[in-house]
Structure formats: C-alpha cells, structure tokens
Amino acid sequence: MQTKRWCLKVHRSEGEQVRKNLIEKGLLDRLYKIRSEGDFLLIPVIQNIDGAICEELTPIPIQKDLPRFEQVGGIAIMQDDDPTGAGEILASKATYHTVLYAESAVNGPFRTKKYKLLAGMDTTATDYTEYGHRFSIDLSLAYFSARLSGERQRILHLMHPGERVIDMFAGVGPFAITLAKKASVIYAGDMNPEAVILMVKNCSRNRVTNIVPILADAVHLPDMIPGLADRIIMNLPLHAVAFLDAAFKLIRPGGMIHLYALVSSEDEYLDMLKSFPTQKIDYKFVRSYSPDRFHVVYDIVAGDQDFSIIE
Numbered sequence: 140m141q142t143k144r145w146c147l148k149v150h151r152s153e154g155e156q157v158r159k160n161l162i163e164k165g166l167l168d169r170l171y172k173i174r175s176e177g178d179f180l181l182i183p184v185i186q187n188i189d190g191a192i193c194e195e196l197t198p199i200p201i202q203k204d205l206p207r208f209e210q211v212g213g214i215a216i217m218q219d220d221d222p223t224g225a226g227e228i229l230a231s232k233a234t235y236h237t238v239l240y241a242e243s244a245v246n247g248p249f250r251t252k253k254y255k256l257l258a259g260m261d262t263t264a265t266d267y268t269e270y271g272h273r274f275s276i277d278l279s280l281a282y283f284s285a286r287l288s289g290e291r292q293r294i295l296h297l298m299h300p301g302e303r304v305i306d307m308f309a310g311v312g313p314f315a316i317t318l319a320k321k322a323s324v325i326y327a328g329d330m331n332p333e334a335v336i337l338m339v340k341n342c343s344r345n346r347v348t349n350i351v352p353i354l355a356d357a358v359h360l361p362d363m364i365p366g367l368a369d370r371i372i373m374n375l376p377l378h379a380v381a382f383l384d385a386a387f388k389l390i391r392p393g394g395m396i397h398l399y400a401l402v403s404s405e406d407e408y409l410d411m412l413k414s415f416p417t418q419k420i421d422y423k424f425v426r427s428y429s430p431d432r433f434h435v436v437y438d439i440v441a442g443d444q445d446f447s448i449i450e
C-alpha cells in the first residue's frame with residue numbers, strides 16, 4: 140500500500156550519486172522503495188529537506204525472522220508442528236508450494252519419513268535443482284536430502300574420466316546423475332521400487348545415458364554387476380557397514396570406497412575397516428546429526444584382495 144512520503148525527484152543519470160550523498164548524510168529513508176517515473180527517480184528521504192516533494196511511495200516489506208526449516212525444491216520442511224509459522228514461510232517466497240512437518244524420523248528400509256501438511260498444496264512431490272541437474276522427488280515415496288550436495292561435488296572432483304562407478308544405495312539418483320558426466324558407466328542400485336522409478340525418470344530428465352538402474356538389495360550386487368569398479372558410493376549411514384563384504388567384492392585394488400556412517404567419534408569404524416584389504420583410509424566430518432552423533436565419510440582405498448578371506 141502506497142503512502143505520501145518526502146522524496147527527491149532527480150534525473151536517472153544523477154540517481155546513484157544522490158542516493159550515496161543521502162546515505163552519507165543519514166537522510167535516505169530506507170523503509171520506502173525508490174520509485175521510477177520515466178527519466179526520473181523519486182528517492183525517499185526521512186524529512187522535508189531542501190528540494191523535497193511529497194509523493195506516493197511503497198514501503199519495503201519488513202523481513203520477519205522465519206521459523207527453522209529445510210528446503211527441498213518447492214517444499215519447506217519444518218522441525219515443529221507450527222501452522223502459523225508454516226503460513227509465514229509459504230508467503231515468504233513465491234517458489235514455495237508446500238510446507239510440511241516431519242512427523243517421524245527417517246525409518247524403515249527405504250529411509251523415508253512420515254509428513255503432515257501444514258500449509259499450501261497437499262503433496263510430497265517436488266522438483267529440485269542441484270548444480271544444473273533437475274530431479275523429481277517424492278519425499279513420502281523415496282529418500283532425498285539436499286544436504287550431501289557438497290559431497291557429490293567433492294567426489295565428482297576426485298574422479299578421473301572414464302571411471303566405472305557403483306552407487307549401492309542410489310535413491311532417486313543424485314550421486315549417480317552428478318557423477319555420470321565423468322564416468323564411463325554407473326551401476327546404481329536401490330531396493331525401493333519407487334526410488335528406482337524416480338531414478339529412471341531423473342536419468343531421462345537429465346539426458347544421462349550411462350547409468351544402469353538396478354532394483355536390488357545391495358547384498359546381491361556382486362552377482363549382478365560385471366567386472367570391478369574404480370569407485371563405490373555407500374550412502375546408507377546407519378547400516379552401510381553391513382554391506383562392506385559386498386563392496387570389497389566389487390572394488391578393484393586401488394579403487395576407492397566412500398562409506399558414509401553415523402558415529403559418535405570419527406575413528407569409530409577404523410579398526411573394523413582395517414580388517415578388510417585396504418591401502419589407505421581417510422575420514423572426515425560431514426555434518427552434525429544429534430548432539431552426540433554426526434555423519435562422517437570414510438574414503439577407503441582398496442588393497443589387493445585375498446577373496447578367500449571375504450568369501
């Protein structure tokens with residue numbers, strides 16, 4: 140809503156200089172928008188100074204502090220069941236279409252959450268863009284989190300062109316699709332049929348043609364994938380260690396396994412990992428999970444394998 144305010148009418152060519160002078164003298168009224176009128180600008184001032192005129196100006200909307208939420212595409216996910224806050228979030232950006240409250244933690248074998256609608260459109264499906272790739276997501280059907288986008292880029296930068304990659308817990312395909320541009324082939328498995336359907340759709344949306352989506356329990360991958368891999372992604376933080384036998388059957392000596400794990404101390408799995416044939420193990424903090432637990436990634440370079448040990 141416009142209101143009558145004091146302002147200076149100046150030619151566009153002088154606008155920036157006048158604005159800077161007003162800021163220096165503490166006379167610019169920052170609560171109102173500069174109005175454009177043909178070749179002229181109406182610059183709001185806080186009082187009736189020399190040359191000021193009174194014109195209709197529009198106030199700048201006051202940015203309220205919004206409640207905490209995580210954004211995935213057009214969906215905002217709140218940590219609290221707060222319909223008022225949800226309404227404020229929905230109104231804060233035109234691209235938000237839905238505000239949800241996660242009623243449960245990730246659970247079940249497919250690692251999905253239960254959601255309650257707080258505001259906007261009743262859907263858990265959205266489009267998400269990451270480094271130019273577009274993903275179809277459905278939060279109630281298949282796991283997705285934007286929080287590992289930095290990890291996906293880190294691994295992409297570690298890769299050499301032409302690598303053979305396996306993503307053992309691929310979900311809707313964010314790692315596989317990100318890494319596809321450097322890989323010769325990526326075998327991307329998940330045991331959630333809905334995740335695999337979305338992964339196929341996402342391959343097509345991003346015109347990626349070197350991913351082999353596989354609907355399978357990761358334990359069976361050694362019997363399904365031909366040859367050995369240069370790199371394996373294991374992003375199932377609570378349970379991935381249980382699949383290390385399968386991973387070591389699939390990795391070539393010198394190849395790298397990226398194992399994501401939920402730990403209380405960074406070296407928690409180090410001794411266990413050393414029982415596998417490894418040349419080198421690095422680990423790094425990824426993000427906090429709870430006050431006493433956090434995600435780490437172990438970058439494991441595989442050693443020469445004596446298959447009789449891990450059969």
Ligand SMILES: C[S@@+](CC[C@H](N)C(=O)[O-])C[C@H]1O[C@@H](n2cnc3c(N)ncnc32)[C@H](O)[C@@H]1O
Pocket residue numbers: 248249250281282283284287307308309310311312313314328329330331334355356357358374375376
């Ligand atoms: C934490 S999510 C990671 C998904 C994906 N990598 C991402 O970053 O979005 C783990 C995925 O593993 C799948 N999963 C769980 N247990 C599995 C198993 N035994 N074999 C294959 N996939 C499994 C779940 O369905 C889920 O999609």
